Amino acid sequence: MQREVTFAGFGGQGIMTAGKLLALAGMAEGKEVCWIPSYGPEMRGGTAYCTVVVADRLIGSPIVNDPENVFAFNRPSLDKFAPRVRPGGLLVINSSLIDVQSPRHDITQVLVPCNDLANQLKNGRSINIVGLGAFVARSGMVSLEAQRSVLHKEFGRKKGDVLAATLEVFEAGVRAAQGDKETVRA
Amino acid sequence: MPKKLMKGNEALGEAAIVAGAQAYFCYPITPQTEIAEYLAKRMPEVGGVFVQAESELAASQMIFGAAAAGARVFTTSSSPGISLMGEAMSYITAAELPAVFINIMRCGPGLGGILPSQGDYLQAVKGAGHGDYKLLVLAPSTIQEAVDLTIEAFRLADKYRNPVMIIGDGLIGQMMEPVDFESCTKPPRLDCSAWATTGCAGREPHIVKTLFLDPNVLEERNRTLKAKYERMTREEIRFETYCCDPPPDLLFAAYGTTARVVRTAVDHLREEGASVGMFRPISVYPFPDDALRQVAHHPAVRNVLVVEMSMGQMLEDVQSALQGRRPLHFYGRGGGNVPAPEELIDEARKLLGNGHGGKR
Numbered sequence: 001m002q003r004e005v006t007f008a009g010f011g012g013q014g015i016m017t018a019g020k021l022l023a024l025a026g027m028a029e030g031k032e033v034c035w036i037p038s039y040g041p042e043m044r045g046g047t048a049y050c051t052v053v054v055a056d057r058l059i060g061s062p063i064v065n066d067p068e069n070v071f072a073f074n075r076p077s078l079d080k081f082a083p084r085v086r087p088g089g090l091l092v093i094n095s096s097l098i099d100v101q102s103p104r105h106d107i108t109q110v111l112v113p114c115n116d117l118a119n120q121l122k123n124g125r126s127i128n129i130v131g132l133g134a135f136v137a138r139s140g141m142v143s144l145e146a147q148r149s150v151l152h153k154e155f156g157r158k159k160g161d162v163l164a165a166t167l168e169v170f171e172a173g174v175r176a177a178q179g180d181k182e183t184v185r186a
Numbered sequence: 187m188p189k190k191l192m193k194g195n196e197a198l199g200e201a202a203i204v205a206g207a208q209a210y211f212c213y214p215i216t217p218q219t220e221i222a223e224y225l226a227k228r229m230p231e232v233g234g235v236f237v238q239a240e241s242e243l244a245a246s247q248m249i250f251g252a253a254a255a256g257a258r259v260f261t262t263s264s265s266p267g268i269s270l271m272g273e274a275m276s277y278i279t280a281a282e283l284p285a286v287f288i289n290i291m292r293c294g295p296g297l298g299g300i301l302p303s304q305g306d307y308l309q310a311v312k313g314a315g316h317g318d319y320k321l322l323v324l325a326p327s328t329i330q331e332a333v334d335l336t337i338e339a340f341r342l343a344d345k346y347r348n349p350v351m352i353i354g355d356g357l358i359g360q361m362m363e364p365v366d367f368e369s370c371t372k373p374p375r376l377d378c379s380a381w382a383t384t385g386c387a388g389r390e391p392h393i394v395k396t397l398f399l400d401p402n403v404l405e406e407r408n409r410t411l412k413a414k415y416e417r418m419t420r421e422e423i424r425f426e427t428y429c430c431d432p433p434p435d436l437l438f439a440a441y442g443t444t445a446r447v448v449r450t451a452v453d454h455l456r457e458e459g460a461s462v463g464m465f466r467p468i469s470v471y472p473f474p475d476d477a478l479r480q481v482a483h484h485p486a487v488r489n490v491l492v493v494e495m496s497m498g499q500m501l502e503d504v505q506s507a508l509q510g511r512r513p514l515h516f517y518g519r520g521g522g523n524v525p526a527p528e529e530l531i532d533e534a535r536k537l538l539g540n541g542h543g544g545k546r
Contacts, residue, residue: 020362024191027364033191035362039217040301040522060450062361062443063524 001056003141004064007131008049008081009073009094011042014128018071019050021132024150025142026054034059047076054141071135072098073114073127092135092177094127110138110177117172126169133173144174189364194329194354195220197365198288201336202260203228206372207286209235209259211248213267216300217356218290221262242267246274253283254394256382258340258375260286264356265294265306268314275349276315279411280396284343284376287321287351288336290359293495293522301522302356304442307499310353311471318408320415321351322422323471325441329363334370335468341373342422346414353470355495357443357524415472424468425477428452433484434463436537439504440493441467444525448493451530460538461486470500475507482512489537491515493530495523 005022009015019035026033034053042048051067053059070085071092072078078093082102085091090108093101096115112134114127129151136147151170155163192200199221202210210229212222222238229236235252239245245261252259263271268289278285289310293303310323322342326332332354339350383392398404426445429452430437440448445466455462465481467474482490490512492501498516505514517533519525 020191023362027189027191033364035191036357037360039356039360041299058449059363059446060453061447061527062357063447063526065526065528 002053002059003055003069003139004051004053004067005069005071005135005139005141006049006051006064006067006081006084007071007073008047008077010046010076011048013048013073014125015048015073016050018128018132019052021147021150021154022052022136022142023054024154025136025146026052028146028150029142031056032059034062036062047080049077049081069135069139069141071131073131074098075100078102090139092131092138094131096127110134112173112176114173117176118169121165121169121172123165123169126166129166129169130173130176133170134177135173137174138177189366191362192329192365193220193360193362194332194357195290195359196224197329197333198262198336198352198359199224199228200367201333201370202286202340203232203234204367204370204372205337205340206258206375207234207260207340208257209252210261211237211239211245211252211259212261212263213239213242213245215242215264215267217292217302217359218262218264218288220359221288221290242270243273246271249285250274250278250281250283253278253285254281254383256378256384258284260288260340262288262290264290264292265303266297268306268309272309272314272316274315275321276313276317276319277396278349279319279321280317280407281394282347282410283349283394284340284347285349286336286339286343287349289351289353291353291355293520299522300356302443302495302524303520303522304353304355304444304495304499305520306353307470307494307496308502310351311473311503319411320471321349322346322418323351323353323469324424325353325468325470326358327442327445327466329358329361330365331468332358333365333367337370337373344373344376346418347376348411348414353442355443356522419472422469423472423474423477425474426466426468427463427481428466429456429463430465430481433481433486435461435486435488436463436534437482437487437490438462438464438493438530438534439467439478439490439500440464441470441500444493444495447525447527448530450527451534454527454531455534455538460534462534462538467500470503473503473507475503478504478507482508487512489513489515491517491533491537493517493525495519495525
C-alpha cells in the first residue's frame with residue numbers, strides 16, 4: 001500500500017514544512033516515507049511544491065506524476081496539478097485564494113479556506129497547518145493521532161504559546177474538512 | 187537514536203562525521219550546497235576543520251595536502267565542480283593517499299542545469315583526470331544507502347590508499363528519507379605513521395610526491411596501482427538483484443535513483459504477470475561484470491534494458507560485460523528529467539509483447 005500527496009503553493013506558504021510534518025507522522029506510524037521537494041530554477045513568488053510518499057514497503061520511484069492527492073494552496077498550483085490527480089483521488093483547494101474548482105468529475109474536491117481560518121485565529125502565517133489538518137482529516141493518509149503527536153514534538157520546544165496556537169489552527173483545519181458538506185463536490 | 191528524517195545532503199554530511207572525517211574543504215554548488223552548510227556548523231563541533239575554498243581547484247588541492255598529512259579528509263561537489271577536481275584526483279591517486287569525493291550529479295554538459303542526472307558516470311569510472319588511475323566508485327539509491335556507503339568509502343579509501351568516490355544524482359541530495367546512524371560503525375583510522383608528513387623531528391623526512399622521471403620507477407608505481415584495482419575487483423564488488431530468481435524474460439539494469447524507478451516499474455509489470463527483473467550495480471567501479479553475466483546469460487533472459495538519466499553511459503559497461511550475447515536496449519532521459527515508471531513500463535511492453543512468453 002502506497003499513498004502520495006503533492007502540496008503545492010508559492011514560496012512562503014509553508015508548503016515544504018507541511019510536507020515534512022506529514023512525512024514525520026508517517027514515520028511515527030512506522031511506515032516508509034519519502035519527501036521530495038520541487039527543486040529547480042524558480043523565481044521569487046513562483047510555485048513551490050513537495051511530494052510526500054508514505055508506504056508500508058520500500059519506496060521505489062520517488063517521482064510520482066499522478067499523485068493520489070493534491071493540495072493546491074494557490075491558483076497556479078491548481079492549474080498545474082489538478083489535471084494530474086489520479087482518477088478517484090482527492091483535490092483539496094485553498095478556497096481563500098482560489099475562486100474556482102477543477103472541471104474534473106472523476107475526483108473528489110474539497111474546499112478549505114485556509115487563509116480565512118488562520119486569520120480568524122490571528123495566526124495568519126499558519127495556513128500550512130490549517131491545510132495539513134484538513135488534509136490529514138480528509139485523506140487519512142496518516143492518523144490524526146500520529147500527526148498531533150508530531151506537532152507536539154516539533155512545536156513543543158518553541159517559546160511561548162506556539163504549540164497551543166499551532167494545535168488550534170490544525171484543529172480548525174480538521175473541522176473544516178470533516179464538517180462542512182457544502183464544500184465537497186463529488 | 188531512533189531514525190531521523192533527513193535531507194540526503196545533510197545525511198551525507200553527518201555520515202562523514204560518523205566516519206570520523208577530520209577535514210572538509212569545499213566550494214558551494216547546487217544541488218549539494220547543503221552538505222557544506224551542514225558541515226560548516228558540524229565540523230567545528232567535533233573538532234574538525236571546515237574551509238570554504240576559493241574554488242573547486244583549491245578545495246581539491248587542500249584535500250591532497252590534508253591527506254598527505256594523514257588526515258581523514260573529503261570534499262563534495264557537483265558535476266562542473268568535479269571536473270575542476272579531476273587534476274587533484276589524479277595526483278592524490280599517484281601519491282597513494284586516501285580521500286573521499288562525493289559527486290551529487292546535475293545535468294550537463296557545460297554548466298547545464300541544476301536538476302538530477304547520471305551524466306558523470308563515465309567521468310567517475312573511467313577518470314576525470316589524466317594518467318593511468320582509477321577511483322573506487324559507489325552509487326547509492328536511497329538516503330540510508332548513501333549514508334552507509336559514505337562511511338564505507340572512508341574505510342575503503344584507507345584500505346587501498348586510493349580516493350573513493352560516491353556518485354548520487356541531485357535527488358539523492360535533495361530528498362528526505364528516514365536514516366539510522368545507530369548501526370553505523372566508525373572505521374578504524376589507518377596507521378599512516380610510515381608515510382604521512384607529520385613533521386620529521388627525530389626521523390627521516392617522509393616525502394609525498396607524484397613526479398617520477400625514471401621510467402622504471404614510474405612503471406613500478408603504475409603496476410602497484412594496477413594491483414590495487416585488481417584487488418578491488420576481487421574484494422569490493424557490490425550489487426543487488428531484484429526479482430531475478432528465477433531469471434526474468436526481460437532484465438533491467440539501472441543504478442542510483444533510476445533503479446528505484448525501475449523497481450516500481452518491475453512491481454507493476456509483475457502484477458500484470460510479466461517476467462521482469464532488475465540488476466543494480468552498487469559498485470560501478472569495479473563494475474560487477476561477472477555477477478551481471480550470471481543473471482543475463484541465463485537462457486531465460488531474452489532482452490536486457492539499460493535505463494539511465496543520461497544518453498547512455500553505464501550502457502558501455504553493460505555492453506562490455508554481456509559480450510554481445512544478449513540483445514541490449516537503452517532508455518535514457520536527460521536535461522534533469524527523471525524517467526517515470528510509466529515510461530519504463532511502456533518500453534518494457536515493447537520488448538515483452540512480441541508473443542515470446544512475456545507472460546509467466
